[in-house]
Amino acid sequence: MILRNEDLDPQRSRAEFARAMMEDLRWLGIRWSEGPDCGGAYGAYSQSERQAHYLEAWRRLRDGGFLYPCICSRKDLAQAASAPNDTDDEPVYPGTCREREDSAKFTEPAGVNWRFRVPEGEEVEFEDLNLGRQRYVAGNNFDFGDFLVWRRDDVPAYQLAVVVDDAAMRVTEVVRGADLLKSTARQLLLMRALGYAAPDYFHCELVRDAAGVRLAKRQDALSIRHLREGGMTAERVLEMAGWP
Numbered sequence: 001m002i003l004r005n006e007d008l009d010p011q012r013s014r015a016e017f018a019r020a021m022m023e024d025l026r027w028l029g030i031r032w033s034e035g036p037d038c039g040g041a042y043g044a045y046s047q048s049e050r051q052a053h054y055l056e057a058w059r060r061l062r063d064g065g066f067l068y069p070c071i072c073s074r075k076d077l078a079q080a081a082s083a084p085n086d087t088d089d090e091p092v093y094p095g096t097c098r099e100r101e102d103s104a105k106f107t108e109p110a111g112v113n114w115r116f117r118v119p120e121g122e123e124v125e126f127e128d129l130n131l132g133r134q135r136y137v138a139g140n141n142f143d144f145g146d147f148l149v150w151r152r153d154d155v156p157a158y159q160l161a162v163v164v165d166d167a168a169m170r171v172t173e174v175v176r177g178a179d180l181l182k183s184t185a186r187q188l189l190l191m192r193a194l195g196y197a198a199p200d201y202f203h204c205e206l207v208r209d210a211a212g213v214r215l216a217k218r219q220d221a222l223s224i225r226h227l228r229e230g231g232m233t234a235e236r237v238l239e240m241a242g243w244p
């Protein structure tokens with residue numbers, strides 16, 4: 001078990017949050033053998049310390065023709081997004097900047113958004129160890145468009161960071177929420193472009209509140225910390241989360 005601190009967003013990541021997360025997980029009885037607190041052979045285990053790895057991947061992808069710079073503003077993107085997509089997925093990008101002629105002048109990642117050029121119409125299939133066969137069609141007119149790989153504020157996007165880290169940390173099995181199923185299809189395309197072998201995937205049903213709404217960080221009343229301070233036992237928390 002590896003604990004990786006995904007702290008790339010400077011607005012939302014603070015050292016005390018990471019410490020509290022590890023403390024709560026330990027209280028729940030979850031143990032890891034590699035992590036920011038205990039080290040390991042494939043560190044660093046905080047993404048904020050791994051920029052050089054992401055940069056190297058960005059360069060390889062760009063040199064391979066897999067990326068292009070996108071200068072669309074937030075407003076452009078909002079106007080271009082026709083029908084609303086899945087609520088918690090990124091909107092399908094219409095491909096506006098795909099064929100810009102001045103792309104070659106962007107030689108560093110910072111300053112513009114960088115997108116992965118998805119193979120239009122290609123089927124991406126994988127066997128999920130929990131949910132079975134999954135199938136998505138790549139493409140701006142299909143399930144997902146040219147997705148973000150690097151943000152203009154010089155932060156690698158989630159998709160790139162996890163792919164680079166899973167490969168570098170020799171991850172063999174990824175267990176995560178079913179809200180990331182479609183992202184797995186994106187990540188498989190990134191892995192192929194970078195020449196990485198894919199790990200196995202096991203996507204879990206999301207934990208929901210009494211009204212059936214998926215838990216979010218803003219619902220503090222159901223945070224592990226809050227339940228624990230209210231006197232609930234670790235066993236009861238796991239039971240509520242559907243732990244077998």
Ligand SMILES: [Zn+2]
Pocket residue numbers: 069070071072095096097
């Ligand atoms: Zn664009």
